[in-house]
Amino acid sequence: MSGNSTYQPQSKVLQWFEKRLPIGGLIHSSFVAYPTPRNLNYWWTFGGILSMMLGIQIVTGIVLAMHYTPHVDLAFKSVEAIMRDVNYGWLLRYLHANGAAMFFLAVYIHMFRGIYYGSYKEPREVLWILGVIIYLLMMATGFMGYVLVWGQMSFWAATVITNLFSAIPGVGDTIVTWLWGGYAVGNPTLNRFYSLHYLLPFVIAGVVILHVWALHVAGQNNPTGIEPKSERDTVPFTPYATVKDGFFMACFLILYCWFVFYVPNFLGHPDNYIPANPAVTPAEIVPEWYYLPFYAILRSIPDKLLGVVALFGSILILAFLPWLDTSHVKSGRYRPLFKQFFWLWVIVCIGLGWLGSKPPEGIYVIMSRLFTLYYFAFFIVILPLLGIFEKTKPLPNSISESVLGAKA
Amino acid sequence: MTNKNTILALTIATAIAAFAAPAMAQVHEVPAPPAVKWSFAGPFGKYDEGQLQRGFKIYKEVCSSCHSLSLLSIGSLADAGGPGFSEAQVAALAAEYKIKDIDDKGETIERAGRPADHFPSPFANDAAAAAANGGTAPPDMSTLAKARGYMRGFPLFVLDIFTQYQEAGPDYIHAILTGYKDAAPAGFTMPAGGNYNEYFPGHVIAMPKPLSDGQVTFDDGSPATLAQYSKDVTAFLMWAAEPKLVQRKRTGFQVMIFLIVLSGLMYFTKKKVWSAVH
Amino acid sequence: MTTVSSAEHTRRDFLYIATGAVGAVGAAAALVPLIAQMNPDASTIAAGAPIDVDLAPIADGQIIKVFWRSKPIFISHRTKKEIDEAKNVALASLPDPEPDSERVKAGHDQWLVVIGICTHLGCIPLAHQGEFDGWFCPCHGSQYDTAGRIRKGPAPKNLPLPPYKFVSDTKIQIG
Numbered sequence: 001m002s003g004n005s006t007y008q009p010q011s012k013v014l015q016w017f018e019k020r021l022p023i024g025g026l027i028h029s030s031f032v033a034y035p036t037p038r039n040l041n042y043w044w045t046f047g048g049i050l051s052m053m054l055g056i057q058i059v060t061g062i063v064l065a066m067h068y069t070p071h072v073d074l075a076f077k078s079v080e081a082i083m084r085d086v087n088y089g090w091l092l093r094y095l096h097a098n099g100a101a102m103f104f105l106a107v108y109i110h111m112f113r114g115i116y117y118g119s120y121k122e123p124r125e126v127l128w129i130l131g132v133i134i135y136l137l138m139m140a141t142g143f144m145g146y147v148l149v150w151g152q153m154s155f156w157a158a159t160v161i162t163n164l165f166s167a168i169p170g171v172g173d174t175i176v177t178w179l180w181g182g183y184a185v186g187n188p189t190l191n192r193f194y195s196l197h198y199l200l201p202f203v204i205a206g207v208v209i210l211h212v213w214a215l216h217v218a219g220q221n222n223p224t225g226i227e228p229k230s231e232r233d234t235v236p237f238t239p240y241a242t243v244k245d246g247f248f249m250a251c252f253l254i255l256y257c258w259f260v261f262y263v264p265n266f267l268g269h270p271d272n273y274i275p276a277n278p279a280v281t282p283a284e285i286v287p288e289w290y291y292l293p294f295y296a297i298l299r300s301i302p303d304k305l306l307g308v309v310a311l312f313g314s315i316l317i318l319a320f321l322p323w324l325d326t327s328h329v330k331s332g333r334y335r336p337l338f339k340q341f342f343w344l345w346v347i348v349c350i351g352l353g354w355l356g357s358k359p360p361e362g363i364y365v366i367m368s369r370l371f372t373l374y375y376f377a378f379f380i381v382i383l384p385l386l387g388i389f390e391k392t393k394p395l396p397n398s399i400s401e402s403v404l405g406a407k408a
Numbered sequence: 409m410t411n412k413n414t415i416l417a418l419t420i421a422t423a424i425a426a427f428a429a430p431a432m433a434q435v436h437e438v439p440a441p442p443a444v445k446w447s448f449a450g451p452f453g454k455y456d457e458g459q460l461q462r463g464f465k466i467y468k469e470v471c472s473s474c475h476s477l478s479l480l481s482i483g484s485l486a487d488a489g490g491p492g493f494s495e496a497q498v499a500a501l502a503a504e505y506k507i508k509d510i511d512d513k514g515e516t517i518e519r520a521g522r523p524a525d526h527f528p529s530p531f532a533n534d535a536a537a538a539a540a541n542g543g544t545a546p547p548d549m550s551t552l553a554k555a556r557g558y559m560r561g562f563p564l565f566v567l568d569i570f571t572q573y574q575e576a577g578p579d580y581i582h583a584i585l586t587g588y589k590d591a592a593p594a595g596f597t598m599p600a601g602g603n604y605n606e607y608f609p610g611h612v613i614a615m616p617k618p619l620s621d622g623q624v625t626f627d628d629g630s631p632a633t634l635a636q637y638s639k640d641v642t643a644f645l646m647w648a649a650e651p652k653l654v655q656r657k658r659t660g661f662q663v664m665i666f667l668i669v670l671s672g673l674m675y676f677t678k679k680k681v682w683s684a685v686h
Numbered sequence: 687m688t689t690v691s692s693a694e695h696t697r698r699d700f701l702y703i704a705t706g707a708v709g710a711v712g713a714a715a716a717l718v719p720l721i722a723q724m725n726p727d728a729s730t731i732a733a734g735a736p737i738d739v740d741l742a743p744i745a746d747g748q749i750i751k752v753f754w755r756s757k758p759i760f761i762s763h764r765t766k767k768e769i770d771e772a773k774n775v776a777l778a779s780l781p782d783p784e785p786d787s788e789r790v791k792a793g794h795d796q797w798l799v800v801i802g803i804c805t806h807l808g809c810i811p812l813a814h815q816g817e818f819d820g821w822f823c824p825c826h827g828s829q830y831d832t833a834g835r836i837r838k839g840p841a842p843k844n845l846p847l848p849p850y851k852f853v854s855d856t857k858i859q860i861g
Contacts, residue, residue, distance in 0.1 A: 028459070030434070033618060063720060063723055067727075080479045080517070080550065081479075083528065084479070084480070084484065084651055084728070085650070085727040085729040086723055086728075087723050087725055087727060087728075088718075088719030088723055089727070090656060091719050092720075093658065094656075094717060125581070129671050130646065145564065189804040210417075218849070240681060240682065243674070243678045244678050244682070246674050246678075246709075247671065247674035247677075247678045250671040250674045251671050254664070256669045257660065258569075258664075259569075261656055261659060261661075261664070262451060262660055263568070263572055263574055264574075264656070265574060266569060270555050270576075271555065273552075273555035273649070274555045275548075276545070283609075293726045336832070406697065481728075483732045484728070522733055522735065522736065525733035641811055666708075666711075666715075670708050670709060670712060672704060673701070673705040673708055674834055676705075677701055677702060677705045680701055
């Protein structure tokens with residue numbers, strides 16, 4: 001995906017094929033010869049890890065769909081039949097459920113890394129926005145997948161999240177009825193969520209291809225934030241990046257498998273092992289951990305419409321990041337003030353996650369409001385102003401100088 | 409710089425802790441269930457066959473008069489990693505159950521059960537179950553041990569990842585079974601039809617004390633005490649909810665060994681490859 | 687790059703091969719659950735347990751159909767005439783030669799138990815039809831005789847026999 005390749009296969013048959021469809025050259029230029037900055041650290045391996053997780057989710061998901069029944073009377077039972085009767089069904093289902101959590105863990109690390117090193121800045125704005133789109137699609141897919149289990153939390157999450165749209169003035173209720181295909185969350189809702197949950201991962205895969213394409217056009221950012229200037233600054237993707245990605249993928253798999261095999265229900269809520277009951281709302285409805293910060297933002301605002309606007313705004317604002325951050329220096333490494341505000345923002349995000357799991361009362365509400373305020377201020381006030389007032393540290397002349405200088 | 413960050417983080421963490429402490433104290437007016445030592449806990453945990461067989465006897469003789477176990481087939485009692493009944497025992501047991509079916513002429517009949525049949529439910533449907541039990545249907549027990557638990561709180565819940573604590577459900581059920589008190593403490597107003605339980609949220613539980621000393625006689629000479637019953641039936645419920653636990657942990661160990669070897673090899677390969685540029 | 691000694695070369699090659707091999711083993715192992723999940727699950731296998739069929743209500747000359755493992759099983763209570771027809775065929779003239787004695791259990795000549803699936807392409811043949819008083823498959827015209835043997839048409843084999851045994855003179859267990 002990066003320019004013309006000089007790739008020339010050895011075998012005659014492949015040469016014949018290459019002349020007609022240069023797919024070998026495409027792969028070679030994208031994943032073999034593609035120059036990557038030589039100073040990438042391990043935070044840069046999460047793109048590869050995310051591709052792996054998407055692959056695992058699609059494969060286990062297709063297999064689970066062979067045994068799952070999207071009907072209100074049978075959904076919960078079919079999931080339990082997978083756990084009990086299907087050969088290795090327990091493994092496939094735990095891989096899929098925990099895989100979603102690991103996918104989000106990896107995407108959050110990937111996003112924090114992008115923000116810290118200014119990976120959204122010119123010329124990578126489109127790359128970044130494609131990433132935000134992938135993240136939005138992931139959230140929708142993850143939510144609908146969670147509903148398919150048709151436990152108590154599934155049902156009530158579906159009710160609460162679809163009701164967010166009822167906040168839209170005038171047409172809200174019409175939209176919610178349309179989403180449900182009924183007068184409450186029911187069989188039509190479950191069926192369409194199943195259909196979309198199967199579709200969206202392939203849409204994600206499509207946008208991922210665009211994301212990788214955009215990446216290979218602009219080239220990777222790196223910890224210094226300076227673009228590579230000579231061949232001394234880069235190494236070929238294969239074997240250097242592949243083996244490094246591979247090592248960290250294997251490490252990530254250890255973490256993932258620890259959850260799958262030893263604490264598979266740690267990240268889930270016990271109530272989701274109770275079949276959905278439209279007549280009884282659980283004592284407290286808590287989303288999966290990866291939505292908790294947004295849930296806290298939603299609840300921190302006492303007005304229904306504004307709460308929903310804040311919830312969606314907190315995600316969409318990421319798409320405007322390339323223009324909200326006015327600093328000309330990319331990497332947080334050379335931005336002493338940014339660094340502090342960034343880490344505070346990370347703590348606030350985690351804090352919001354914690355608050356999202358707490359009942360909306362007393363001190364939790366006050367803290368949620370303060371944290372929400374900082375979350376938005378970081379984007380709207382701090383980042384634009386920092387670019388003007390911050391005194392940045394001197395940048396090295398090149399990547400290789402930074403690497404060699406660090407060694408000396 | 410790093411120091412400043414650390415100080416900042418610590419300040420915030422302290423602030424959070426200071427705010428959170430009183431809030432948590434309010435939530436936990438019900439004591440945390442005491443931790444029981446379960447044979448199925450930990451990375452090499454296994455179910456105790458004798459315990460599951462005793463637990464099943466308690467389910468059959470006591471719980472099953474109100475609680476269904478509808479997601480389990482009778483035959484699964486003979487599955488590997490479970491109570492260890494033989495195929496013949498399970499077939500004989502299945503024949504004791506009466507299963508609703510339809511004969512050749514379309515008439516509703518009751519036939520003898522087969523291992524492939526699921527455990528029949530004590531009530532015809534949920535509405536009947538609710539009507540017979542003061543308005544609330546007794547929950548199905550198939551997934552109960554995973555559908556119950558209690559808040560572990562910070563920092564325990566983080567440590568649970570490393571200690572592999574997955575027994576909040578069994579601990580809670582065991583605590584409920586042993587937590588009944590003959591009378592509510594002075595000053596506690598008990599609503600009609602309620603029973604006082606130390607560990608139930610709000611202390612008022614609709615289910616009357618289900619198990620007492622001497623209620624079930626074991627064939628293997630285990631003591632006929634509430635302490636024994638509550639452990640055995642809870643272990644059985646955990647198996648019912650997670651019948652593949654033994655396979656899962658065994659496979660997990662193999663996968664872990666494999667991944668550690670693979671990561672090690674990948675690490676050295678990476679080092680070798682990069683040695684040329686570093 | 688600096689020059690690399692041959693010993694270094696061997697060590698590096700060994701490391702690469704070992705890593706690749708271990709990775710390949712892992713990928714192959716990961717395929718096992720993905721393939722195994724398509725096989726019949728525990729509930730399907732349990733439901734495929736042997737079934738008992740009471741023969742007493744089946745009249746002389748009557749054919750009934752029961753299901754075992756989701757397959758139709760024909761149980762034919764053959765008349766004297768049908769038994770004779772089945773026995774008096776020149777084996778050499780059959781596409782899939784099998785004497786009648788191998789089609790039934792000894793001493794139970796009147797009971798023919800076959801899997802009612804045409805050996806051509808899996809349709810269910812119709813009873814008491816065709817030129818041989820046995821079965822006729824409506825899909826492609828295969829014809830079976832009173833012993834369930836193929837006589838005419840595209841099917842290559844006789845109707846297969848399910849595993850079964852006589853529990854008593856009037857009761858069989860299929861499976």
